[in-house]
Amino acid sequence: MTQIDRQSIPVPTLRRMPAYCNYLKSLSVKGIVYVSTTAVANDLNLIPIQVRKDFEYTRLSGKPKIGYNLELLIEAIEYILGWNKMSNAVIAGVGNLGKALLSYQGFKNYGLDIIAGIDQDKKKHGKEVAGRKVYPPEQIGVLVKENKIGIGIITVPAESAQLMADLFVKNGITALWNFAPVRLNVPADVVVQNENLASSLAVLSQRIKQQKEK
Amino acid sequence: MTQIDRQSIPVPTLRRMPAYCNYLKSLSVKGIVYVSTTAVANDLNLIPIQVRKDFEYTRLSGKPKIGYNLELLIEAIEYILGWNKMSNAVIAGVGNLGKALLSYQGFKNYGLDIIAGIDQDKKKHGKEVAGRKVYPPEQIGVLVKENKIGIGIITVPAESAQLMADLFVKNGITALWNFAPVRLNVPADVVVQNENLASSLAVLSQRIKQQKEK
DNA sequence: TAGATTGTTAATCGATTAACAATC
DNA sequence: TAGATTGTTAATCGATTAACAATC
Numbered sequence: 078m079t080q081i082d083r084q085s086i087p088v089p090t091l092r093r094m095p096a097y098c099n100y101l102k103s104l105s106v107k108g109i110v111y112v113s114t115t116a117v118a119n120d121l122n123l124i125p126i127q128v129r130k131d132f133e134y135t136r137l138s139g140k141p142k143i144g145y146n147l148e149l150l151i152e153a154i155e156y157i158l159g160w161n162k163m164s165n166a167v168i169a170g171v172g173n174l175g176k177a178l179l180s181y182q183g184f185k186n187y188g189l190d191i192i193a194g195i196d197q198d199k200k201k202h203g204k205e206v207a208g209r210k211v212y213p214p215e216q217i218g219v220l221v222k223e224n225k226i227g228i229g230i231i232t233v234p235a236e237s238a239q240l241m242a243d244l245f246v247k248n249g250i251t252a253l254w255n256f257a258p259v260r261l262n263v264p265a266d267v268v269v270q271n272e273n274l275a276s277s278l279a280v281l282s283q284r285i286k287q288q289k290e291k
Numbered sequence: 292m293t294q295i296d297r298q299s300i301p302v303p304t305l306r307r308m309p310a311y312c313n314y315l316k317s318l319s320v321k322g323i324v325y326v327s328t329t330a331v332a333n334d335l336n337l338i339p340i341q342v343r344k345d346f347e348y349t350r351l352s353g354k355p356k357i358g359y360n361l362e363l364l365i366e367a368i369e370y371i372l373g374w375n376k377m378s379n380a381v382i383a384g385v386g387n388l389g390k391a392l393l394s395y396q397g398f399k400n401y402g403l404d405i406i407a408g409i410d411q412d413k414k415k416h417g418k419e420v421a422g423r424k425v426y427p428p429e430q431i432g433v434l435v436k437e438n439k440i441g442i443g444i445i446t447v448p449a450e451s452a453q454l455m456a457d458l459f460v461k462n463g464i465t466a467l468w469n470f471a472p473v474r475l476n477v478p479a480d481v482v483v484q485n486e487n488l489a490s491s492l493a494v495l496s497q498r499i500k501q502q503k504e505k
Numbered sequence: 506t507a508g509a510t511t512g513t514t515a516a517t518c519g520a521t522t523a524a525c526a527a528t529c
Numbered sequence: 530t531a532g533a534t535t536g537t538t539a540a541t542c543g544a545t546t547a548a549c550a551a552t553c
Contacts (some may be wrong), residue, residue, distance in 0.1 A: 174387070
């Protein structure tokens with residue numbers, strides 16, 4: 078196998094990794110020990126060569142005719158995805174979307190622990206959502222210091238998203254997961270991952286149109 | 292300009308279209324009449340040539356030194372995105388995420404009207420969320436017939452997502468917007484758009500790692 | 506006019522897919 | 530052994546970026 082820089086995993090490959098991982102775990106439960114790229118591709122609606130290329134980034138090697146060792150494969154992908162160690166996050170905006178993300182139990186498996194909520198609404202302060210307390214924005218500084226917060230999740234309305242981003246950045250957070258439909262202006266050293274429903278809807282709409290044309 | 296098939300707009304271009312549209316509308320409010328790709332690129336953190344390539348798909352032509360007519364540009368992009376005509380949708384799963392999507396007012400601007408909710412919980416039946424009523428799953432057939440429902444949105448827990456997909460498909464819906472973290476098995480003529488938070492998180496995690504290495 | 510911007514063709518880059526020898 | 534599957538190199542495909550003449 079050629080030497081591949083760990084940091085150079087292509088984004089499309091990276092986006093497929095969680096699906097591989099979850100699928101492989103479901104095989105693991107069944108007591109399977111080796112898995113071939115042919116089998117994976119078949120079950121995930123991909124083609125074997127693509128799975129093989131993706132698996133190259135694990136730096137593992139498989140055995141011809143047998144496949145890859147399932148446990149090692151899962152371990153390697155979890156390492157790539159960072160699912161083996163937790164990152165703490167705080168979520169700003171405890172509306173319906175914020176509550177949904179706070180309540181979603183799956184993030185724990187994805188290496189993300191949302192440890193608290195932030196909201197301007199005084200009525201929400203001190204209350205709990207899925208076992209996590211809600212604090213006023215002024216508390217961000219304390220929360221970050223006491224809990225090694227690496228990620229700020231933004232689920233406030235569009236109007237206040239930039240303000241929240243500024244507040245997060247001011248308190249030393251360098252990674253934002255932004256669900257508000259606005260571009261955020263942040264310093265160059267801050268990573269922003271935008272979740273853009275309008276983009277997804279645009280793709281869906283076009284695919285519907287094309288489907289109808291057939 | 293070369294002849295470009297409307298249906299062949301690349302997905303990356305399509306995903307940028309909503310941002311162009313919203314940005315151009317914000318200029319329109321200011322009374323601006325012509326806009327150059329240089330200006331757009333500058334404000335959206337893109338490069339002019341990319342904006343120019345993307346604008347080719349509108350089949351409009353701009354004037355050298357002046358730019359593109361703002362109103363025509365907005366109109367053309369809205370047409371491409373289908374924002375000029377409404378599609379009706381029903382959302383299955385009125386939990387926190389379902390409520391968040393039902394309550395989000397922005398979809399109306401994106402040509403999507405979620406006209407009702409579906410939930411198994413009897414306590415929710417007849418109640419309203421953001422002015423839209425919640426019905427039991429058995430009502431899907433009637434809702435689809437009476438309202439020209441084209442899109443089924445799935446925000447139920449992972450365990451029941453496939454069941455809901457089947458129910459939607461059985462009632463003639465051929466487009467699904469899936470927020471549950473599972474692959475759905477559907478007939479070939481059904482379009483499924485998956486919203487995958489695990490994939491986004493994977494990209495965010497890698498970008499955080501790379502940022503730290505600098 | 507001068508120069509900014511468009512329209513268009515070509516070059517580059519990166520991901521996907523194909524081909525095939527090696528191997529268990 | 531036969532044949533399925535891996536590892537690796539090459540071909541293809543599509544999007545991005547560059548280059549530059551045309552033009553207002």
